[in-house]
Amino acid sequence: MSISRQSDGIYVDISEGFTKATGYAREDLIGKTPLELNIWYDPADLKRFVQGLQGNGFVENLEAQFRRKDGSSVTGLLSARIISLQGEDHIIAITRDITERKEREKELLKIEKLESLGVLAGGIAHDFNNILTGIMGNISLAKVFLDTTHKSFKPLTEAEKASSRAGELAH
Numbered sequence: 001m002s003i004s005r006q007s008d009g010i011y012v013d014i015s016e017g018f019t020k021a022t023g024y025a026r027e028d029l030i031g032k033t034p035l036e037l038n039i040w041y042d043p044a045d046l047k048r049f050v051q052g053l054q055g056n057g058f059v060e061n062l063e064a065q066f067r068r069k070d071g072s073s074v075t076g077l078l079s080a081r082i083i084s085l086q087g088e089d090h091i092i093a094i095t096r097d098i099t100e101r102k103e104r105e106k107e108l109l110k111i112e113k114l115e116s117l118g119v120l121a122g123g124i125a126h127d128f129n130n131i132l133t134g135i136m137g138n139i140s141l142a143k144v145f146l147d148t149t150h151k152s153f154k155p156l157t158e159a160e161k162a163s164s165r166a167g168e169l170a171h
Contacts, residue, residue, distance in 0.1 A: 042064035
């Protein structure tokens with residue numbers, strides 16, 4: 001949680017959870033603005049935050065990237081509201097670190113894509129085997145009508161072997 005003055009954005013209070021998520025010590029934050037500390041990773045996120053506060057007086061569940069003290073990024077789910085403290089408007093904001101959840105979602109998406117690719121490859125292999133079955137059947141039929149000394153018999157036998165290897169590869 002953080003509390004900052006609306007007029008200038010200066011942090012006036014910070015929770016331990018906020019310091020943990022950002023990597024900053026309380027002393028690093030109090031009296032400074034998020035812009036001074038370059039906390040907002042993407043200016044578009046900051047713009048959406050400001051527009052939400054100006055338009056509604058609050059923001060709920062804004063997903064945004066934040067820059068930690070060490071320069072790494074953290075994904076946060078931010079909710080904020082304008083409140084009056086001692087007659088002055090302040091912004092009280094709660095940000096939950098959802099970085100791990102976003103990483104798990106990415107991994108699940110990769111797994112789903114790989115599964116889809118496996119289904120597609122299986123379908124292609126099945127169709128390929130059906131075509132090969134037709135080819136091998138016709139080769140075998142052609143060999144039945146030929147004497148083993150016929151000049152086409154050996155090339156047909158080689159084609160049959162190659163088709164068999166292609167079938168094993170598809171399998």
